Amino acid sequence: MQPRDLIATARQLVGRGKRGQPRQSNLKRALSTAYYAMFHALCRNCADALIGTAGANRSQPAWNQAYRAVEHGYVRIQCEKSSVMVNFPRALQDFGNKFMDLQRKRKLADYDPGYRVNRSEALIEIDVAENMIRQLMASDIKHKRAFAVWVTMKNRVN
Numbered sequence: 001m002q003p004r005d006l007i008a009t010a011r012q013l014v015g016r017g018k019r020g021q022p023r024q025s026n027l028k029r030a031l032s033t034a035y036y037a038m039f040h041a042l043c044r045n046c047a048d049a050l051i052g053t054a055g056a057n058r059s060q061p062a063w064n065q066a067y068r069a070v071e072h073g074y075v076r077i078q079c080e081k082s083s084v085m086v087n088f089p090r091a092l093q094d095f096g097n098k099f100m101d102l103q104r105k106r107k108l109a110d111y112d113p114g115y116r117v118n119r120s121e122a123l124i125e126i127d128v129a130e131n132m133i134r135q136l137m138a139s140d141i142k143h144k145r146a147f148a149v150w151v152t153m154k155n156r157v158n
Contacts, residue, residue, distance in 0.1 A: 003044070003133050006037035010126045014119055027117040028109035034122075034129040035106035038099055041133040043070045046148040049141065066152070075151045076100050084150065091135035092147050098132045 013030040015022045047067040052058035079085060079096035086093065102125060108115040136144070 001036075001040040001043075003037040003041040004130075006033050006040065007126060007130045007133070010034045010037065010122075010129075014122045014126065022119060024116065027119065027122045028115070030122045031102070031109040031117055031125055032106045034126045035099075035102040038095075038102060038129050038132060039070070039072065041136055042075065042095075042099070042151065043067045045136055045144055046070055046152055049145040049148040050152075066148075069152045071152075072103065076103055078151050088147060088150075089139060089143050091139050092143055095132045095136045098128060102129060 010030040010033040013022070013026040013033065015026065044067065046069065047063045050066045051063040075096075076099070079100050085096055088096075105125065109117065139147075
């Protein structure tokens with residue numbers, strides 16, 4: 001799953017430049033798709049940072065396992081821990097905050113029949129998600145690796 005493809009799909013659902021208001025189902029699906037773009041960017045970051053990128057001498061089964069190790073709820077729980085998140089660079093703090101925000105909106109879009117979205121709101125969310133993905137990818141590998149460990153591995157204290 002390529003995050004940039006999901007961002008493109010979200011934009012297509014919103015129908016930028018088209019006349020008339022898109023259907024609520026398309027706007028809601030666009031929000032959900034923007035969230036999943038961030039989620040899959042995080043999964044890719046975790047796998048690449050912990051196992052290695054495509055050009056690296058890596059085990060594909062290990063890479064797949066690291067990619068699939070990311071759990072929506074656990075990421076939220078970890079990102080809510082501001083006392084730890086503050087130790088990450090601003091770009092990763094922002095990513096974590098937007099991840100939680102967009103996850104909440106995705107749940108509303110997917111499960112609350114009364115939740116309404118307008119085109120401009122959806123476009124803003126898509127743009128911000130894309131920017132957060134760029135920031136994550138541009139971060140220093142040391143910080144991306146630490147963030148990958150933080151959002152995937154349970155911290156066991158003595």
